[in-house]
Amino acid sequence: MRCRGAETQALFNLAREIGIGFYLGYAELTVEAGIVRRYNTSILVDRSGAIVARYRKVHLPGHAEHEPWRKFQHLEKRYFEPGSGFGVTEAFGGVMGMAICNDRRWSETYRVMGLQGVEMVMIGYNTPVHNPPAPEHDDLSLFHNHLVMQAGAYQNGTFVVGVAKAGIEEGVDHVGGSCIIAPSGEIIARCTTKGDEIALARCDLDLCNSYKRTTFNFDVHRQPRAYGPIVERKGVTIMADGTPVRPKG
């Protein structure tokens, strides 16, 4: 779908009318050089109703084939291809970034934007309470949700805004926990129900400097020469180029 069609035009109109921008996630169908492509995408719309940034989800969770043993399917790897990276945009008087859902569990998401001076990372997520491959994580789902966003905020001196689709959809119960997190890592506003709810916080972007200029002054303290494996290999057994890692010795 297009991000700006008959279904969504009212959002753009209202943004302009009341002077409030928004983040919108959608399934993107596009044709690039004659090839049909599908991405899990979000856009950032400013208070004038103009699209100022687009982001395509990098970390696609789930699986690519139907797996009948699951209570429900999670076929993001079937229907989408991953985006190429994380950018930032000057908007709303600061440096804005976006991520989507599973991206928030990966420290690289925040760091790549932190290295571009991000001051607010906006994240939409639809996360089932139940994780079929690891049901032993179910009762920790909200704890993990906040842990990763709070760490990402603190470690990069940025606000993080996480917004959940909460409650039951097609029989699947989703976690809530929408929240606004300060650069200190503290949650400064959050929702506590599974219904429609608004969480509101004053976000003074200058508070980022308290962390960006001290503990997390990257220019002074980071040591990129020690980080090579992060880009040189994909996992424990596969290199970034898809070949197997050679066993030791």
Next chain:
Amino acid sequence: MRCRGAETQALFNLAREIGIGFYLGYAELTVEAGIVRRYNTSILVDRSGAIVARYRKVHLPGHAEHEPWRKFQHLEKRYFEPGSGFGVTEAFGGVMGMAICNDRRWSETYRVMGLQGVEMVMIGYNTPVHNPPAPEHDDLSLFHNHLVMQAGAYQNGTFVVGVAKAGIEEGVDHVGGSCIIAPSGEIIARCTTKGDEIALARCDLDLCNSYKRTTFNFDVHRQPRAYGPIVERKGVTIMADGTPVRPKG
């Protein structure tokens, strides 16, 4: 100093006698190719009293010159040079890693070891409650301490053991909060005083698989092509090779 001298031999003897290994941090003075070098170093000693691994601190905090306005100095950048990276070692029936103090605040620390299959990261830390450049962080020091280690554990499916020098030393009050963290990110044991105290937990390293094979199955879910900036630049204004980042446009 040497890690195994008259002052520390008793530790090695006791390790062998009671069959319990240990992690030991020390200031390392060494000569490499005729050049005197100083590192902030730790070693891992197995239950036979043998040194099985050595780690040199990568992330040196503080400053290199005397700054009289501070209540106390933090001259790690003056007295040490950074180590080159994070390795892992097979010991204690699993894959062990080490870090020191400020390393624990950096997500790269855990990830580089996670990419080598680490199952337990051991971290010693001496952290003043008061942070002279950012006193507004003081009351969050324990929160930050646990946040970063819990996130590092969860995001890499590894145990993390953080051990503090707690209480007052040379007039400076240090945070405690020594803890053992499971791959779930949950704190499963911790100290609650500033005195000598032992925290004990059974660490079944196979629990790491619950995370390493699902949500954090790196081979399936990581996207290294999106992580370039992590190694290509040091900070927001300086490239990894020390040259300035070109301004936009």
